[in-house]
Amino acid sequence: MIKRTLEQVANMSNAELSKPELRLENVHGVSIDTRSIQKGQLFIPLPGPNSDGHQFVRQAYEKGAAAAFWKRDMPNPPEDIPLLIVEDPLQAMQDLAQSYRHQTGVKVVGVTGSNGKTSTKDMIAQILSGTYSVQKTIGNFNSQQGLPLTLLALEEETEIIVLEMGMSAKGQIEKLSNIANPDIAVITNIGESHLQDLGSREGIAEAKFEIIKGLNPDGLFIYDGDEPLLQALVNQQNFLFETLSFGKSDTCNLYPVSIQLKGSGTEFVVQAFPTTTMYLPVLGLHNVKNALAAIAVARFLGISVESIKEQLRHLNLTSMRMETHEGLNGSLIINDAYNASPTSMKAAIELVHSLDQYSNKVLVVGDMLELGPKEEDFHKEIGHYIADKHIQHVLTFGPLARNIADGIKDKNQTIEVKEFIDKQELKMAASSLLDGNTVLLIKASRGMKLEELLEGLTS
Incomplete structure (x- = not known):
């Protein structure tokens, strides 16, 4: 400190x-x-x-x-x-943090994005910790107050700090970037969070893109190459710093050539290292993409592929992000209740759909908040998305999530859908569906507190 x-x-x-x-x-x-x-x-x-x-x-x-x-x-x-x-005390704290950051000489990795920034931050810190002395943003200290506090907690012997940058309005990421002056900046993706404040996905992309404002000219900008809005912004610029894209597409600088779910983890191979199979102790294609961003950071900082592989095996993500638990009667519970947007909701649903070893797939989904005037349409769209997947049961919680139920019923009458406003009744209904052939996902925005269901559903 x-x-x-x-x-x-x-x-x-x-x-x-x-x-x-x-x-x-x-x-x-x-x-x-x-x-x-x-x-x-x-x-x-x-x-x-x-x-x-x-x-x-x-x-x-x-x-x-x-x-x-x-x-x-x-x-x-x-x-x-x-x-x-x-x-102004807040400005003074920010000035103090910026000055301290430069006095320590620490290298800074800044991470923002609509979804996945906390998981990506955790992955970057895990990989780097095998080679360097590393600190990272704790919890959700990623705001105009939280980021300076994180910097001011920096130990002077720390070599690298990984900073998460959050926002709710234009100009906020630029402010954080100018305080932190990152050597490496990462945008994980562009989703729909903060549509209520920013109006469109284009507005969200522009706001996230502000992370480059304080980026070291000798640094590296890493971004989701599957996102056309980011690619368009990159194409409009003439950067002094390096750029590198990651994603599913082979047009990206880093992309996976194979992905396999293995128990409660994921194996994947990156095209840049075709003879090395990486293992993540978490599920999902979206987590593979987050890992690609972390790998890009590590390679820029000179870390070997073998060290990256070893550190990813020991990954420990911040709680309530694709946590797997042993559920009642030998079932599998996936707790992804920290937050939700249409993008992250679809990623979690796709994961459950892909778990072929389970014949009974249950979604417990709640309201997605802060989506603006089209929030009901976004929820109904999730229902339409579920209707095309191999899902047996959907339990919704909250007034907005009723639109998910309506969307499913519009297109698929075979999925059993039940709506709840009482959490205890929801828990009882969910527990009755659990057996050794069942995987159950818990997913909603943070304000819904659906993680409270775990007590009573897990062994």
């Missing part, structure tokens, strides 16, 4: 010390939450939905904080507490 004197922190964050006589006092880390603040940390008061962090500055100091930011136009600054006076 950052360890600097108050004078150094002031210079790095464009702040003014309220007590210059304390300029040589040290700060060890930062915090935005008095509930978890540690002795010696810098407290950063940020506005929240119900309160402003400035009202907790004294509490932070009494709990051991070394100092705190204070917004210049905020009245009544406490005179007995060391303060760093700034125009």
Whole structure:
């Protein structure tokens, strides 16, 4: 974590010390939450939905904080507490993080995309950790607040940090890219998340493409070559940095020539290494694509194919992303309940469809959120997609997911479809379908909390 004197922190964050006589006092880390603040940390008061962090500055100091930011136009600054006076605490934290990033000399890998960015981040960090000292974004600390906090938690001896970059509006990825100044930038794909804010997939692609704004001219830009919107944006540019595409198509720089599901994992061969079979301990073509992006990062950083293969075998993804569990009566439960969009929903359904060793395939699907005015149409489209697959049972949860049920009934009367608004009733119905021939998928947006079904469905 950052360890600097108050004078150094002031210079790095464009702040003014309220007590210059304390300029040589040290700060060890930062915090935005008095509930978890540690002795010696810098407290950063940020506005929240119900309160402003400035009202907790004294509490932070009494709990051991070394100092705190204070917004210049905020009245009544406490005179007995060391303060760093700034125009805006969030901007000051971002400036501090950017300065610290450059002082450490760490290499930065930035990852964004509509789907798969967390899994791709985990894969990149796993592969690189066999050769380098690596840190990565923890949880979903990928926002205007989260990314600077991740950088400020960086240990100075760390060689590479893998940063996830999230957004909900145009300009946000550009801001994060300029803070992090990545040496390698990755766009996993373009889906439909944030259509409510960005209006179209073209708008989403342009917003994700902002990741190149802070990219090192000597760096590498890695993108989904199966996505025409990204390819069109790449074709319009004249980059100083290298570019590399990955995907299913043989027009990409990296693509798989074979993919086989093996138990609860996936074997695949990349055209660039035709004699090497890679193994992922997770299921799905979309995870193979994520692995290709991670492999591209690793090869740019000089990591051998054998080391990549070995590290992928030991992959441990962030929870609720294609987690496999032993279900009741010998069934297989796939928990992919962390989030959902039409793109990721189709990928998960395709996976279940392809698991030929199971004769009874059950989908438990809930609402996909933040899809804008066409949200009902997107859900019905998922129903039409399911109708063409080898699926026996579909259980929907939530008001929007009813449109999935309607879409299935439009095109396929043989799939048994049931709709639920009570989670306990849903769990009872799902458990009654489980046996040794059954695979059951749990998939919905994070707000639906469908992972709560696992207790009662797993052994």
